[in-house]
Amino acid sequence: MPRLIVVSNRVSAPVDPAAGSAGGLAMALSAALKAYDGLWLGWSGDTVETFTGEPKFEDRAGVQVALVDLEAQDVEEYYNGYANKTLWPLFHHRVDLTAYERSYGEGYERVNRRFAEVLAPLVQPDDLIWVHDYHLIPIAWHLRRLGVTNRIGFFLHTPWPVRQLLVTLPHHRRLVESMFAYDLVGFHTEEWLDLFRDYVVSEARGELDGEGGLECFGRRVQTGVFPIGIDVDGFLAARDSPLGVRTYDRMAASSAFRSMMVGVDRLDYSKGLEERMVGYEQFLQDHPEKHGDVFLVQVTPISRDEVDAYQDIRARLDALAGRINGEFADMDWQPIRYLNRTYRRDQLAGIYRAARLGLVTPLRDGMNLVAKEYVAAQNPDDPGVLILSRFAGAAEQMGEALLVNPFSREELSDAIHKALTMPREERIRKWKALMQVVRDTDVSVWRDAYVAALRAAPVAANGDEAGSRSARPDAA
Structure with a gap:
């Protein structure tokens, strides 16, 4: 069985599983990783004066985690800014609360690039990489530029917005294009997947392949619906x-x-x-x-x-x-x-x-x-x-x-x-x-269904053409 690497904004695996909070990603991923020889990488929640890129490794109730410290500017622009003032309200149809600041987009790209640079040396040839949520959408694109050819999957835990609202996001096309560096993109419901397909087909002139795949930007990505459950x-x-x-x-x-x-x-x-x-x-x-x-x-x-x-x-x-x-x-x-x-x-x-x-x-x-x-x-x-x-x-x-x-x-x-x-x-x-x-829909069903789909995703889905990987501009 290949090793599973989970990447999310925060590593919140609890030391005591019974002490975990209500619902949410933490309990689901903790349960998932215990079934694999896995690693969970993410932000530690701490800040440092200068980013070092050196992860700190811990064992949390049987889950191996790698923690990365960020600079205060990273947190302000990437987390408080682009993630929580731009993408979160937009994806929940609150355009009235959405803030479009160029510095937020720059911080978002910078932190995603830094996460990729920390992760790339840790990746072994047979590892599966599973990226979670809106904070880290471009990370696969940066990993591909660093030469990572492993299968990489992305799962969105929020809704996907309707096309008419998504196009209010500056550089919306660039954000969606970066998702085509993944082999598999998963959603909770058919509705969220249909909205993603609608953007790709109607706005970016992509095509459905009839087997759950989408072709656009010179690449192909497999898509699927994987409703998450509880342990x-x-x-x-x-x-x-x-x-x-x-x-x-x-x-x-x-x-x-x-x-x-x-x-x-x-x-x-x-x-x-x-x-x-x-x-x-x-x-x-x-x-x-x-x-x-x-x-x-x-x-x-x-x-x-x-x-x-x-x-x-x-x-x-x-x-x-x-x-x-x-x-x-x-x-x-x-x-x-x-x-x-x-x-x-x-x-x-x-x-x-x-x-x-x-x-x-x-x-x-x-x-x-x-x-x-x-x-x-x-x-x-x-x-x-x-x-x-x-x-x-x-x-x-x-x-x-x-x-x-x-x-x-x-x-x-x-x-x-x-x-x-x-x-x-x-x-x-x-x-x-x-x-x-x-x-x-127990979490183990969700986990196994997603991982099986990632392993089965067509190899061509990960965008092997070097030219296509370097075509996307680096700014958000």
């Missing part, structure tokens, strides 16, 4: 651990004679947190008889606090939660418990299990693994109900959830009421169907 067995073990059970007992006692709803989301404008609170407020207005009988636990760890848009949404959510509590709370009841902190994976499993409703209502999301974790945490004999945004990638698989339009406060209010009044037999039927999806 089901690992998550169930965390749920049933002493801390998981203890957390469930605490939450069950706290919600005695009341129905608890839960939302777990990183602080981000794409997660629909304001719309969720407003929809819950509408429910409280529509159903005064439910006052005192239901409450929302919203767990929202702070993230990217250096970015102005995230500071703004934090202030708005603080004010909104305070307004709803001020309007509806009673001396022995508070409708929203708004928590800006991170909980361990086993604690979250206990919280999910105690919740009658799981609210997963992003405005746009690549997949969303919290939806799958909530389902996996439930009691089979008395499961809760998942309310899921139709704009999350998970909605393509989880049709037995109550699918909602998160932009409609009335629709969300109606869904909450329906979930709270749903008969037990219907809840069990829906949960069984959803749990089957969770098991069928």
